[in-house]
Amino acid sequence: MYNSIHVPLDNSDHSNAAMKLGVELGEAFAARLVGSHVYAAKLHDVRFKQMEFTLPDEYKEETELEKQRKIHDALIARGLHLISDSYLDQMGVLSEEKGLNFERKHFDGRNFEALVGDIREDDYDLLIMGALGQGAVRDSQVGSVCERILRRTEVDTLIVRNTETDGFGSPGHIAVALDGSAHSYGALKGAIALAAKTNKSIEILTVTDVNTAEGQLLVKHLEVAAKLVSKAGIEVTTQLLNGETNAMLRDYMIESKPWALALGRVGLDGGSEDIGSTTDNLLRIAAANLLVASQSWRPGSVAEAEVVAIAK
Numbered sequence: 001m002y003n004s005i006h007v008p009l010d011n012s013d014h015s016n017a018a019m020k021l022g023v024e025l026g027e028a029f030a031a032r033l034v035g036s037h038v039y040a041a042k043l044h045d046v047r048f049k050q051m052e053f054t055l056p057d058e059y060k061e062e063t064e065l066e067k068q069r070k071i072h073d074a075l076i077a078r079g080l081h082l083i084s085d086s087y088l089d090q091m092g093v094l095s096e097e098k099g100l101n102f103e104r105k106h107f108d109g110r111n112f113e114a115l116v117g118d119i120r121e122d123d124y125d126l127l128i129m130g131a132l133g134q135g136a137v138r139d140s141q142v143g144s145v146c147e148r149i150l151r152r153t154e155v156d157t158l159i160v161r162n163t164e165t166d167g168f169g170s171p172g173h174i175a176v177a178l179d180g181s182a183h184s185y186g187a188l189k190g191a192i193a194l195a196a197k198t199n200k201s202i203e204i205l206t207v208t209d210v211n212t213a214e215g216q217l218l219v220k221h222l223e224v225a226a227k228l229v230s231k232a233g234i235e236v237t238t239q240l241l242n243g244e245t246n247a248m249l250r251d252y253m254i255e256s257k258p259w260a261l262a263l264g265r266v267g268l269d270g271g272s273e274d275i276g277s278t279t280d281n282l283l284r285i286a287a288a289n290l291l292v293a294s295q296s297w298r299p300g301s302v303a304e305a306e307v308v309a310i311a312k
Contacts, residue, residue, distance in 0.1 A: 014130025028197035172259030182296035183264025
């Protein structure tokens, strides 16, 4: 299911939790495991040039100035590369302890741009990243790098919001927000894969008014989805929530404390959006980790065969 896993690293609390979880999932799925770090040597080069006017006169002659630029660039690049290596070393040690092959990637540039470029070019099928990074400001709910990457890439993304859920042993089940869309079923498929490896149960949620025709249809979707989970040999429950979608899912996470909530990047009304409004809101207010599914999936005989294979 998840055969190639990428974890961007910056040594923040959320990144370190994502790293530990990534290594456990890498072992569980026997996946290719990649860790990356982006540093900004080129930015320091620009800053140095902006400060050149403050240098003593003997360093302002063009030949000497060019020499100082090269020395500065070499020192900065080397120093940042060493720091980057230290971040990747942590994941390398954890991977080695489990006998996993670990691939390192370094990038020089603007953080989200470098990562988006790599994600688009490579064949990752799961990205694991912290909701917040080293640049987090007080009271922020989601970092700009996390949000920008999510909006610009189409790969299943496990966003670590709760730093205490950094392994399979962390408490809680996996919840799935189902609205009948292909992406919400993609979230169910991802949840089944994670549940099979973590030995966690699944609870499938839908927010609807059961007294409407749409509500009755979603009840049928819940029944179908529950049968798929059972087919995979995973303990499953369902729950109908009645109210405003974002508020109900937010309250559910606060009260039920799931290990993660899986949902599609867009829903039934998604259209051409990069992420749907529900995903956009939960990215900021969720009290649990989020598995945002980019894959589409539909129930049927093929799906039933797939969940059996996934669970093995």
